[in-house]
Structure formats: structure tokens, C-alpha cells
Amino acid sequence: MAILNYTTQIDAFKTVSEIEYILMKHKAKSIMKEFQGDSIIGLSFLIDTGYSQVPIKLPVKVNECLTVLKKEKRNGSKNVKDTREQAERVAWRILKDWVESQMALLDIEMVKMEEIFMPYIVDQQGETLYQKLEKKQFLLTELN
Numbered sequence: 001m002a003i004l005n006y007t008t009q010i011d012a013f014k015t016v017s018e019i020e021y022i023l024m025k026h027k028a029k030s031i032m033k034e035f036q037g038d039s040i041i042g043l044s045f046l047i048d049t050g051y052s053q054v055p056i057k058l059p060v061k062v063n064e065c066l067t068v069l070k071k072e073k074r075n076g077s078k079n080v081k082d083t084r085e086q087a088e089r090v091a092w093r094i095l096k097d098w099v100e101s102q103m104a105l106l107d108i109e110m111v112k113m114e115e116i117f118m119p120y121i122v123d124q125q126g127e128t129l130y131q132k133l134e135k136k137q138f139l140l141t142e143l144n
Contacts, residue, residue, distance in 0.1 A: 005093040065091040
């Protein structure tokens with residue numbers, strides 16, 4: 001089964017710009033990009049919960065996406081392009097689609113912004129809530 005957006009030709013920088021616009025329209029604050037060489041490897045921003053501004057770091061795992069594209073190609077999907085550049089385009093495009101879908105839930109008041117991005121809330125050491133929970137085998141009593 002081919003992965004979503006595997007044929008996209010939309011540049012990662014354009015997609016990141018679209019994500020920033022979606023987040024800005026939904027009141028995200030202080031959006032920041034992280035670069036490695038010529039690539040954007042991270043997108044962080046703040047959300048205002050009414051109590052404080054909470055830092056969020058969205059995951060974009062280009063290497064993992066590339067691994068999946070290579071696997072698809074090996075499994076006979078001839079029209080799959082398995083380059084790092086394509087993996088970057090695909091990973092960002094899928095993330096944009098996810099953010100857009102989550103904002104639609106926010107728009108109809110099904111969720112709050114902090115609910116959507118809860119796994120990606122970053123603590124003072126730069127670790128996400130998901131990463132903290134994973135280390136503790138998802139035992140909520142062991143969060144501290």
C-alpha cells in the first residue's frame with residue numbers, strides 16, 4: 001500500500017510555510033524552524049492555554065520516512081521515488097495534512113489546542129511529554 005503523499009513534488013519549505021500559516025491562524029505564537037544544512041528538521045511554537053504559554057515541538061522524521069519509501073520501492077512500487085529529498089517532501093506534507101485535520105477538530109470545538117499537541121509539549125530539558133511517558137513505560141504515576 002502506497003503511503004500518503006508519496007508522489008508530492010511540493011517543496012518542504014513551501015509545506016512548512018503552509019503549516020506555519022495554519023498554526024498562526026489558530027493563534028500559535030512564536031513559530032520557530034530548526035535547520036540542519038539546507039533542510040528544515042523541526043518546527044516549534046508556543047500555544048497560549050490561558051494559564052501560560054506552552055512550548056510545542058512537532059516531529060518530522062525524514063529518515064524514518066525514507067526507510068518506508070525504500071521498503072515500498074523494494075516491494076515493487078516502481079513509481080515510488082526513494083530519495084532523501086522526496087522523503088523530506090513527503091514527511092512534511094503528511095505533517096501538514098495532520099495539522100490541518102487537527103485544526104478542523106479545533107474549529108468545531110471538539111478539542112482544545114493543548115489536547116491536540118499534548119504529546120509534543122516540551123519540558124525545560126527539551127524532552128516531549130511523549131518521550132517522558134515512553135521512558136516510564138507509559139505509567140502515569142511515574143511522570144516526575
